[in-house]
Amino acid sequence: MRVHPEVYRVLIPSILGYVVLIFILAALFGPRVAAGWMVVGSILMYIAIAYVARGTTAHAMYLAERRIPPVINGAATAADWMSAASFLSMAGAIALLGYDGLPYIIGWTLGYTIHAFFIAPYVRKSNTWTVPDLVETRAGGYGPARVIAVIMLFITSLTYLTAQLVGAGVVFSRFLGIPAQVGVFGALFGMGIYAASGGWKSITWTQFAQYIVLIVAYVGAAFLVATLVGIWKPLPWFGYGELIQALQSRESQQGLAPWTTPFAKPLGGAAGQLNWILSALLLMLGTIGLPHILIRSYTTPTASAARLSVGWALFFIGLLYCTAPMYAAMARYAFSGLWGRPIAEVQAVPWVAKFLPTGLIRINDANGDGILQAAELVFHGDIVVIGMPDMWNLAWWIAPFVAVGGLAAALSTADGLLMVMVTGITRDIYHRFINPNVSEETEVRMTRVLVMVLSVAASFLAFLAIQDPRFALYVALLVGWAFVFAAASFTPAVVLGTFWKRLNRYGIVWGMVAGMATALPYVLAVGVFQAPPLYLFGQPVGTIAWGCIAFAVNLVVSVVVSLLTQPEGEAVMRFVDRMRLPELVRVPAVAGASQEAEERQ
């Protein structure tokens, strides 16, 4: 049986209608108008889907009625996860860092594997509504645990949201010809409206559509370029080694170290194998502690479905993540083709001429010989994905379609973050502490208003970020550190909460506080104030890798404090037992009655 059949009725017609409309506009008014409408039209399509999938109850707003099938939930999780950073910047980071950028690939994927082992089914089986709700329930109804969890949630999510809106603003600016500062408010319009229309139910179905758009755009453009360079052997993922060999041969002619040389460039302020491993590990630990990812386990029907959904999520994420290094190789190969040519000739290459004024490519004839050396060409990481259609002279509609994909990635993540924060206020603070008797209508209305208010606040932060380059730099850094903070706060609490019954309220609270107190000063000192990194086993430890230390501190403090204080009572033991056991059977009549009871909560 299909869930939410009303959504299926509009999903396919919306996508097909969008494609047909763009081609009609292109035929009537030309590519420029069609490219603009491609961006705007995608947002209108998301709004249409969100409107049809709108929820009117708290159960739909917060939990999507707990009816999302694993495959759909997996795709929505993938869209929730893959942000503007994944779509626009990750391939660029690998193009610039080579092997030293690969911790982003394994770090941002393999966390999902342990998410399926240690987190997803238990979070779902807890039958709680939010992550702070889970933390408080596990802490025996200890209110301060929920409040601290909400604070951690805001620290992690708000900076992340700001960066998504910056990404969306840049896309608007490039394809609508408006300033990026104005573009961020365009993103607010789209994101706010469909998040407000139906909470997680709307967002889930919109994210599903956004996943389709972003993955077709990302992998489709890469495969087209792969056809041009002839690396289908039998698939481009297996054939781009040829490009790497050709690239490294050009690099050796230019006296450069090969691109795949390990531990040559710093990541998070330090270079070395220990930093590489710890950085990857931290990104994995952070992934499983991010609230907007944790909350996706609540929307499936059962704990088993939540576990399976994580498998689908990683499958869908993997498609993009294994394509990113291919993008990096293809872009670097394209750039290496410019080396050794007269600078005047290089500047006349159409795609170079297009991106030179934007600052994404910089050429400086340092030795004055008129010939471009490798060191005289600098490119910004963002050009790797956005500029790929131009580099390889693809059809006119590919470039705006890639931008639409980037916009989908930014908006889908922004929605998840926005909803998590709004829930933190309405459900975790207002409903729990201020007005437990609030009517469902009031709570739903409040959620809708707060979505718009927080959208405006985040857009304003993004506006500031675009205006001040230093502020933008800090936002970008903070996004990376969001993982440090998540691993230092939520991850140990959620894992220990299921697997160690002796963990108590004081262990949870002091563990989170100690983890954050370990992470924050180091991140500020090394990341912001440029202090030299500390050394571990003779190797430097960067800010991202430091998160592993903070995670370990949280773990140790949680255990020690719990052992030194009173264990939790019988109610918490029963709660843990409930989390640990699978649903043996699903009794339709009882499940229906239970859902009604949950909706009345």
Add this chain to the structure above:
Amino acid sequence: MAAPVEHPEEHLPERHKRWFWERLVRVTAVFFVLWTVIAVWWHIPAPHAWRNVLLFGNMPLPWYLAAFISIWAGVLMIFVYHWVMSRVEGELLARAVQDWDQLPEDVKLSLRLAGATPSGAQH
């Protein structure tokens, strides 16, 4: 008269609950150890010892381990883990049904409504 319960597993005899949890911990520990291989261990020798090994004739192995193989090994691991755990969960149900006479009435009613009875357990 007994009414069905939504979560009959919570009313199972303690020995069944304990059996399930011990089995879950054992399976999860094995998969976790395998996960550390793809997430950490094989990336330690790779950049040094396997630096000159080429896959498909041209792809440096250390690169490909991190950029492709680890991701899909991670995906495969989740689906296999899910399959194994689904079997363990099925076995828990079978054990519960085997002990039919010792189950509380409300649990029996729930299992019967879901079609899981001594003559034909379903999951």
